[in-house]
Each structure stands twice: as C-alpha cells, then as structure tokens.
Amino acid sequence: MHGPAGGRGKWASPNVPHRGWRCVNIEDLGETQMTCEMCESQAIRFVHYMENDRYNGPLACGAVCAGHMESDLARAEARDKKMRSSSSRRRRFPNRAGWKINAKGNHVLRANGYRITVFRKRIFWGAVVSRPPVDTPYFTREKFSTVEAAKMAAFDTMSFMEEHVPKLNPFRSLIQPF
Numbered sequence: 608m609h610g611p612a613g614g615r616g617k618w619a620s621p622n623v624p625h626r627g628w629r630c631v632n633i634e635d636l637g638e639t640q641m642t643c644e645m646c647e648s649q650a651i652r653f654v655h656y657m658e659n660d661r662y663n664g665p666l667a668c669g670a671v672c673a674g675h676m677e678s679d680l681a682r683a684e685a686r687d688k689k690m691r692s693s694s695s696r697r698r699r700f701p702n703r704a705g706w707k708i709n710a711k712g713n714h715v716l717r718a719n720g721y722r723i724t725v726f727r728k729r730i731f732w733g734a735v736v737s738r739p740p741v742d743t744p745y746f747t748r749e750k751f752s753t754v755e756a757a758k759m760a761a762f763d764t765m766s767f768m769e770e771h772v773p774k775l776n777p778f779r780s781l782i783q784p785f
C-alpha cells in the first residue's frame with residue numbers, strides 16, 4: 608500500500624509535512640530505477656519532483672504519493688499518464704532536427720516557443736528550458752552522464768512547463784508534436 612495509508616517512510620515522520628506540496632518538475636528515468644523518497648518503498652520510473660516551503664529540497668516521488676502530497680490525485684495521475692504516453696517521442700528527441708552546438712559547447716534547440724540549453728557541468732550534463740517571455744527558467748537535475756540523457760530530461764521539463772506554466776495567450780498552443 609503506497610501513499611499515506613501505508614504509513615511508510617516519511618509518511619510516518621512528524622517532521623515531514625504531509626500536505627502543501629507542489630510539483631516543480633517531472634522526469635522519466637527510462638526504467639524503474641529508484642525508490643519514492645516519500646514512502647521509501649515504491650519502486651518508480653516516472654518521477655514527480657515535489658517541493659514544500661516547510662521542507663528543505665525537493666523529493667522525488669511516485670504518482671500516488673505525489674497526488675496525496677499535493678492533495679490532487681487526478682492531477683498527479685495526469686502527469687504520470689503524459690510521461691507514459693510520450694516515452695517514444697522522448698526517446699527520439701535527442702536526435703530530432705534543430706539541435707545546434709554553440710560557441711560555449713552547449714547544445715541548444717529552439718522549437719515551438721521553447722529554448723533549451725544543454726550544458727556541461729564538470730563531468731556531467733544538465734539542461735535548462737525557458738519559454739520567453741516567461742521569466743523563470745526550469746532546470747533539469749545536473750547529473751546526467753550523457754548529453755542525450757540531459758536532452759531527454761529537457762523534454763520532460765518542457766512537457767511539464769506545457770501543462771503547468773501559464774501561457775500568456777491561451778488561444779495558441781506553443782508546443783507541437785515533435
């Protein structure tokens with residue numbers, strides 16, 4: 608039993624808030640390869656990064672815990688479903704047309720109103736996605752061992768922004784199928 612009813616992991620801790628979380632990004636790990644950091648029991652592939660003002664740092668969570676944490680099971684389920692359904696587009700994303708390498712050695716793509724920059728940080732890769740004129744850029748984590756993996760995480764971040772970051776013009780969808 609996952610989620611708060613199981614009472615496992617951080618659900619059992621009085622020092623971890625159970626409500627008031629928000630999803631700040633998502634990531635498809637490509638395969639089941641980590642344990643939900645909230646219940647500390649469910650093996651997950653599709654990660655919902657959750658933040659809370661009363662907790663230091665994000666937690667990487669499965670859909671069930673995420674839904675309870677944000678008090679909206681349907682919303683978490685919709686994010687999860689979207690990740691599952693876009694997994695083949697995601698796999699093709701690093702090789703799609705339009706990627707360029709700039710003078711700094713960053714891999715950059717401009718598409719459908721989004722600007723993606725994949726950058727090296729020491730031996731790892733990370734990515735940042737922005738959608739002008741929205742001010743806040745969204746970062747992936749910075750620990751990808753290949754540029755392709757960072758590009759795929761950027762795809763997830765872009766997909767998150769499409770659903771969660773308000774558009775200035777609601778009558779025009781900025782993202783098209785890749």
Ligand SMILES: [Zn+2]
Binds near residue numbers: 609645646669673
């Ligand atoms: Zn969990």
